[in-house]
Amino acid sequence: MVKAKYQSVLDLGEKLAIKDGDVQVNGERLEIRGTAATPYDKDQLWDEIKKVGGENPSDLMADIKVEDASVYARHTVQSGESLSLIAKHYFKDPMKYKQIFAANTGVLSNPDVIHPGQELVIPNL
Numbered sequence: 001m002v003k004a005k006y007q008s009v010l011d012l013g014e015k016l017a018i019k020d021g022d023v024q025v026n027g028e029r030l031e032i033r034g035t036a037a038t039p040y041d042k043d044q045l046w047d048e049i050k051k052v053g054g055e056n057p058s059d060l061m062a063d064i065k066v067e068d069a070s071v072y073a074r075h076t077v078q079s080g081e082s083l084s085l086i087a088k089h090y091f092k093d094p095m096k097y098k099q100i101f102a103a104n105t106g107v108l109s110n111p112d113v114i115h116p117g118q119e120l121v122i123p124n125l
Contacts, residue, residue, distance in 0.1 A: 002030045002059050009048045016041045019067065028059055035065040040073035040090065040122065042066050071103075073122035077114050090122050099123055 003010075003025055009032070013021055018034035018041075025031075036042040042064050053060050075086060083097035090096075101111040103123040108114060 001025075002028055006030050006032075006049070006052055006060060008052060009045065012045060012048050016044065018045070018064075030060045032060065032062045032064070034063075035067050037067050038071060038073045039066050039069060039124065069124070071121045072124045075120045075122050077116050077118040077120060079116045081114065081116075083111050083114060086120070086122070091125060096125065099125055 003023070010023060013032070013034060016036060018036055021032075021034035023030065023032050036045065045062070045064055049057065049060060049062060073090060075090075077086075083100050084094035087096040087100055088094040097111060100120065100122060101108060103121045107118055107120065114120075
């Protein structure tokens with residue numbers, strides 16, 4: 001059954017708290033609709049869809065909107081993290097820490113000093 005095939009996508013949608021989520025089985029095709037909080041959350045869903053169904057799955061239709069496209073993501077700093085680690089996580093490039101710092105000058109005064117619990121904006125690049 002097509003719904004079982006994409007169960008990991010549905011589980012991720014729940015974990016990401018996709019709003020207005022709607023899942024329908026239409027013949028041999030799964031139709032998914034909903035609104036992700038940020039572009040990063042939408043990208044995570046699409047990555048999982050491609051992992052399960054390939055680059056262009058014929059048995060799935062997904063219409064994922066984004067609630068807040070003004071930022072790529074919002075990130076709560078965890079113990080042991082640095083801006084370069086955060087940049088590597090979101091952009092696969094630790095040197096993009098400069099863009100993260102620039103987007104958070106209201107919260108951060110030094111790119112080498114961040115604290116657990118701080119809420120950072122991850123900018124669209």
